[in-house]
Amino acid sequence: MAVILDVKGLHKIFRIHHTGKTIVGVGGVHFSLEEGEFLGITGKSGSGKSSLLKCIFRTYLPTRGTMVYCSERYGAIDLAQATEQQVIALRRREIGYASQFLNVLPRLTAMEVVVGKALEAGVSRDAAEREAREILRRFQLPEKLWDTYPHTFSGGEKLRLNLAKEMVKRPRLFLLDEPTASLDESSKRIVRDLLGEFKRAGTSMIGIFHDLDFMEQVVDREIRMNDGVIAGDIPA
Numbered sequence: 239m240a241v242i243l244d245v246k247g248l249h250k251i252f253r254i255h256h257t258g259k260t261i262v263g264v265g266g267v268h269f270s271l272e273e274g275e276f277l278g279i280t281g282k283s284g285s286g287k288s289s290l291l292k293c294i295f296r297t298y299l300p301t302r303g304t305m306v307y308c309s310e311r312y313g314a315i316d317l318a319q320a321t322e323q324q325v326i327a328l329r330r331r332e333i334g335y336a337s338q339f340l341n342v343l344p345r346l347t348a349m350e351v352v353v354g355k356a357l358e359a360g361v362s363r364d365a366a367e368r369e370a371r372e373i374l375r376r377f378q379l380p381e382k383l384w385d386t387y388p389h390t391f392s393g394g395e396k397l398r399l400n401l402a403k404e405m406v407k408r409p410r411l412f413l414l415d416e417p418t419a420s421l422d423e424s425s426k427r428i429v430r431d432l433l434g435e436f437k438r439a440g441t442s443m444i445g446i447f448h449d450l451d452f453m454e455q456v457v458d459r460e461i462r463m464n465d466g467v468i469a470g471d472i473p474a
């Protein structure tokens with residue numbers, strides 16, 4: 239199996255300006271992810287799970303270390319060194335990130351949000367509209383909501399839209415930061431089935447899940463973090 243992401247010596251140290259102190263978010267993490275593999279990250283609150291994912295997505299610029307990603311567009315690229323333009327292109331076409339928070343532009347309807355993401359990924363308008371309808375249906379987001387603004391959605395509807403807008407891009411690498419945090423059982427089932435489909439289609443994924451039972455049903459392997467480092471590597 240080919241490695242799609244190879245993380246070595248990754249550190250993210252936060253400098254707190256008003257106190258002059260530093261906080262270690264990620265303190266020297268090494269792991270690799272194979273193509274098509276689904277890796278779960280566990281660890282207690284504050285152990286560095288979100289910081290690690292945010293470094294990979296380049297929300298945070300790592301303090302040191304490398305994250306070599308095998309990109310379709312750029313070949314092997316160190317995400318820690320990638321330019322802002324490269325990061326934008328990778329986010330549009332190759333790397334998806336879904337958290338529990340829906341972060342979308344105001345005055346865009348749910349349908350416009352999802353179509354916009356598909357267009358950014360490079361498909362035609364017809365295909366974007368078709369794929370957006372298909373994914374919104376798969377997530378069982380009621381059709382009467384498609385032309386409304388997501389800020390009025392319920393928590394579960396927001397989470398499903400959040401996943402739909404990332405999944406419509408069909409990312410090669412999909413990062414999930416507790417995206418199922420407040421979903422009911424039937425929504426979780428929908429998400430689990432779609433993640434299973436993505437996995438069968440060869441998508442590589444890294445996920446932090448609030449619900450460990452849920453996580454164990456979808457991942458191939460778990461890494462446990464403690465104080466910013468990996469404390470254990472467990473096959474699921």
Ligand SMILES: Nc1ncnc2c1ncn2[C@@H]1O[C@H](COP(=O)(O)OP(=O)(O)OP(=O)(O)O)[C@@H](O)[C@H]1O
Pocket residue numbers: 252261262263264281282283284285286287288289290
């Ligand atoms: N932007 C930031 N500025 C300063 N410190 C931060 C920042 N982001 C995270 N940290 C700190 O880094 C450490 C790791 O936080 P992180 O959010 O990665 O943990 P986590 O394992 O995801 O926790 P949780 O399960 O509670 O979400 C914590 O001590 C946190 O306070």
